[in-house]
Each structure stands twice: as structure tokens, then as C-alpha cells.
Amino acid sequence: MAKDKVRVGVVGSKFAADFHADSYKRNDKVELVAVAALDGLEEYKAKWGVKDTYKDYKEMLQRDDIDLVSICVPNFLHAQVAIACAAAGKDVICEKPLATNSADAAKAVAACKEAGVKLFYAEDWCFAPSLKRVIEIVKKGGIGDVLYVKAKEVHNGTHSPFAKKKETCGGGSLIHLGIHPVGWALHLLGEEGKNPVVEVIGKTNGGSADNYVHKDNTGEDFGLGIIKFAKGQHAFVEGNYITLGGMDDKIELYGTAGRIAVDLTFGSPVSVYSRPGIDYVIEKTDNTVGWTKPAVDEFFNLGYVEELAYFVDCVAKDEQPFWGVSGDNGLMCLRVIEAMYKSSEEGRTIKLG
Ligand SMILES: NC(=O)c1ccc[n+]([C@@H]2O[C@H](COP(=O)([O-])OP(=O)(O)OC[C@H]3O[C@@H](n4cnc5c(N)ncnc54)[C@H](O)[C@@H]3O)[C@@H](O)[C@H]2O)c1
Known part of the structure; x- marks a missing residue:
């Protein structure tokens, strides 16, 4: 029923909960009614004007007046919160x-399908305005x-x-950052109901003492992956924590009749030279002195x-999400990432049937 x-x-x-609230506050169709977390509740309430706070998310889910839940907790809690949302009849x-891991993801997808609630997989790259433009150019045949x-x-x-911990993250930089390019490549080259991937290769430096920089992280701080798609295309993806100077998201496409390059995070139209430094440039910049390219509206x-x-x-129109942000794509991303880890451990190509 329309709402x-x-x-x-x-x-x-915290971090993700903040950008969810920022986006909701820009949307007059949304009423942000409650937040549940172990800490930071008073700060969040004051910052975003949320009325009710809960220490236990299950208590929040008992409310009849919540339609949609944003899961912004650490990775190891995602599946259990999604399953609890399904049981409570909330879209998520x-x-x-x-x-x-993919086994837990499959349980979350199944629970949401069985309960008839919508499961949205939050791959924000599918909505980055520059990457939406890329898809438009590709669909119109601009690069063959x-x-x-x-x-x-x-x-x-x-x-x-x-x-930082393998157990609570599922791995290291490959699952935590590399999942964005994996998800976007699957969005671009895959489709609902068909297995888009046939082969996967991965290489990571393994975590802890084997890491390049972050020896206290049990997950790797350097990860690479290659995906071969059913129609013959390839994707090469990277996720690492060894990159100084701010979060660097870059995307290149090579086609039979052209190519495209996107600089998602350093592409600001504003250039600043500052001797004292400025308040903020882009995510994970640790130095704002000298020449910088501060983001204009980073969340957008x-x-x-x-x-x-x-x-x-x-939710308002009672419609299912498109493939790139469906629960099924979220699950496929994890199957691909797991195959990359397996490939790295076993030193071989993994076939995905
Ligand atoms: N799409 C993106 O680009 C993007 C960016 C950053 C984070 N994320 C994702 O968002 C999620 C959260 O990341 P973050 O950086 O905000 O994490 P964080 O560690 O900064 O915050 C974790 C939050 O979870 C809460 N929490 C922990 N255990 C809880 C429990 N049992 N019940 C209720 N609340 C609990 C904590 O109180 C805290 O508020 C992660 O899964 C991360 O992958 C996505």
C-alpha cells in the first residue's frame, strides 16, 4: 500500500548512522523516529533530533510505527539484525x-523473502551521480x-x-572496501536471476604480522581481485589500507568503441591552497595543508x-529494488569476495558455478 x-x-x-540520518533529514517523506545502539545515543539524538533511543535494537523493532530500518552496525551483526527485522515485519x-560470509547472507535474504519484507543492499556506488552517468553512457552505446x-x-x-578484526569484519580491506567495486561491477555487468560470474582470482597479504602497515588488524590491509564474467568481460578490483592522502575511489571502463575514467573522491571543482590547513577535505585525509581538493557535498x-x-x-510505493541493490546482489558480492579469499589462500583460480 502506498505511504x-x-x-x-x-x-x-556512528559513522554510517550519521550519513543515513543526513540523507533522511534531506527527505521530507521520512520521519526519523528512533535509534538503537550500544553507545553514542545522546549525541545522535541531539545531532539529528531523533525522539526515542534504545540500547537494545530488538526493543526498537517491537514498535508498530517503524516501517523501515537502517542497519548501520558492524558487519558481524548485519545478518542477525536483518533476520530480526524480517521477523518484526520491517523493511530493511x-x-x-x-x-x-555468504552462508549468513543467504539466511538473511531467505528470511526477508519468506517474511515478505524488502531487503535493500546499500551499495552507494549505484547512486553516485558520476557513476549513474557512466551507466547511462554505456547503455546508450557510447563506448561500445x-x-x-x-x-x-x-x-x-x-x-x-x-x-580491524577478521571475526567481526569477515576479513580485511578486501571485504570492507573492495566490496564497493565488486558490487558496482556486478551491478553493471550482471543481472537478476542469472549467475554473472564464472571465475575469480584473489591476492591478499593475509592480516596481522603479514600486513604492510596495520599489524594490529587481523584482517589484511592489501587486497586485489579479478572477476571473469559469464559473457567474457573482466573486472580488476582493489581494496587496501596502505593509501595515504584521503580515500581514493577510481573507476575505469574499457569498451570496444571508447573508454571512461571516473575520479569519485578527488574530482572536486574546488582547489584550495592553505598554509594553516582547512577544516575538512575528503574522507580519511589526515593533512589539509597546501593544495587540496575539498569535496563540495561528499555524502551526495x-x-x-x-x-x-x-x-x-x-517502501512508499511498495516496489522491489533493482538488481544492483537487491539482497541477491549483496549475497553475490559475498560469494565473489569469499572466492577471492579462497583463491589467495590456495593460490589458484576459483570457478563459481
Ligand atoms: N557504504 C559505505 O560507504 C560505508 C561507509 C562506512 C561504513 N559502512 C558500513 O556501516 C557499518 C557501520 O560502520 P561504522 O563505521 O558506522 O561503525 P562504527 O564502529 O563507527 O559504529 C558501530 C555502531 O554500531 C553500534 N553497535 C555495536 N554493536 C551493537 C549492537 N549489538 N546493537 C546495537 N548497536 C550496536 C555501536 O554502538 C556504534 O554506534 C559497517 O558495516 C560498515 O561496513 C558503509
Whole structure:
């Protein structure tokens, strides 16, 4: 049934919960009614004007007036919160990755399907305005047939203590950052109901003492992957924590009749030279002195604003999400990432049937 207002509850109160609230506050169809988290509740309430706070997310899910839940907690909790949302009859947005492994992700997808609730996989790259333009150009034949996608998300290390541990993250930089290029390549080259991937190769430096920089992270700080698609195209993806100077997201496409290059994070139209330094440049920049390219609206450019508006519209209009942000794609991303880890451990190509 169509709804005028979508009432949202957020689980988590920190980094991701902030950009979800920022996007909801820009949307007059949303009423942000409650937040549940272990810490940071008072700060979140004051910052975003949320009325009710909960220490236990299960208590929040008992409310009848919540339509949609944003899962913004560490990766190891994603599947269990999604399953609890399904049991409570709430539509659910899950931050990436859908779970720490594909078995748990499959359980979350099945629980949501069985309960008849919508599961949105929050791959924000699908809504980054620059990457939407890329898809438009490709669909209109601007570069011919796509042969090869090369994409990365890399920075100098995660802020979240949960993302530093393999058990609570599912791995290291490959699952935590590399999942964005994986998800976007699957969005571009895959389709609903068909297995788009035939082979996967991966290489990571393994975690802990074997890491290049972050010896305290049990997950790797350097990861590479190659995906071969059923129609013959390849994607090369990177996720690492060894990159200084701010979060670097770059995407290249090579086609039979052209090519495209996107600089998602350093492409600001503003150039600043500052001797004292400025307040903020882009995510994970540790130095703002000298020449910088400060983002104009980072949350918008990364896709969060349009992403959350789209999910809210799906709930309001009672529509299912498109393939790139479906639970099924979230699950496929994890099958690919797991195959990359297996390939790295066993030193061989993994076939995905
Ligand atoms: N799409 C993106 O680009 C993007 C960017 C950043 C983070 N994320 C994802 O968002 C999620 C959260 O990341 P973050 O950086 O905000 O994490 P964080 O570590 O900064 O915050 C974790 C939050 O979870 C809460 N929490 C922990 N255990 C809980 C529990 N049992 N019940 C309720 N709340 C609990 C904590 O209170 C805290 O508010 C991660 O899965 C991450 O992958 C996505």
C-alpha cells in the first residue's frame, strides 16, 4: 500500500548512522523516529533530533510505527539484525557487506523473502551521480561493448575497531572496501536471476604480522581481485589500507568503441591552497595543508543521499529494488569476495558455478 510518510529506525549511532540520518533529514517523506545502539545515543539524538533511543535494537523493532530500518552496525551483526527485522515485519536497508560470509547472507535474504519484507543492499556506488552517468553512457552505446572494468576503493585504514578484526569484519580491506567495486561491477555487468560470474582470482597479504602497515588488524590491509564474467568481460578490483592522502575511489571502463575514467573522491571543482590547513577535505585525509581538493557535498557525491531516497521511495510505493541493490546482489558480492579469499589462500583460480 502506498505511504505518504516512511518511518525509519536506525541501528547504530556512528559513522554510517550519521550519513543515513543526513540523507533522511534531506527527505521530507521520512520521519526519523528512533535509534538503537550500544553507545553514542545522546549525541545522535541531539545531532539529528531523533525522539526515542534504545540500547537494545530488538526493543526498537517491537514498535508498530517503524516501517523501515537502517542497519548501520558492524558487519558481524548485519545478518542477525536483518533476520530480526524480517521477523518484526520491517523493511530493511543493510549497509555493506550483507554479512561476514555468504552462508549468513543467504539466511538473511531467505528470511526477508519468506517474511515478505524488502531487503535493500546499500551499495552507494549505484547512486553516485558520476557513476549513474557512466551507466547511462554505456547503455546508450557510447563506448561500445564493455570489455574490462578496473575499480578501487582505498585509504589509510578503518576508524572502526570492529572492522580491524577478521571475526567481526569477515576479513580485511578486501571485504570492507573492495566490496564497493565488486558490487558496482556486478551491478553493471550482471543481472537478476542469472549467475554473472564464472571465475575469480584473489591476492591478499593475509592480516596481522603479514600486513604492510596495520599489524594490529587481523584482517589484511592489501587486497586485489579479478572477476571473469559469464559473457567474457573482466573486472580488476582493489581494496587496501596502505593509501595515504584521503580515500581514493577510481573507476575505469574499457569498451570496444571508447573508454571512461571516473575520479569519485578527488574530482572536486574546488582547489584550495592553505598554509594553516582547512577544516575538512575528503574522507580519511589526515593533512589539509597546501593544495587540496575539498569535496563540495561528499555524502551526495558518494551516492548516499539518492540511495536512501530511492529505498524510501521503494517502501512508499511498495516496489522491489533493482538488481544492483537487491539482497541477491549483496549475497553475490559475498560469494565473489569469499572466492577471492579462497583463491589467495590456495593460490589458484576459483570457478563459481
Ligand atoms: N557504504 C559505505 O560507504 C560505508 C561507509 C562506512 C561504513 N559502512 C558500513 O556501516 C557499518 C557501520 O560502520 P561504522 O563505521 O558506522 O561503525 P562504527 O564502529 O563507527 O559504529 C558501530 C555502531 O554500531 C553500534 N553497535 C555495536 N554493536 C551493537 C549492537 N549489538 N546493537 C546495537 N548497536 C550496536 C555501536 O554502538 C556504534 O554506534 C559497517 O558495516 C560498515 O561496513 C558503509
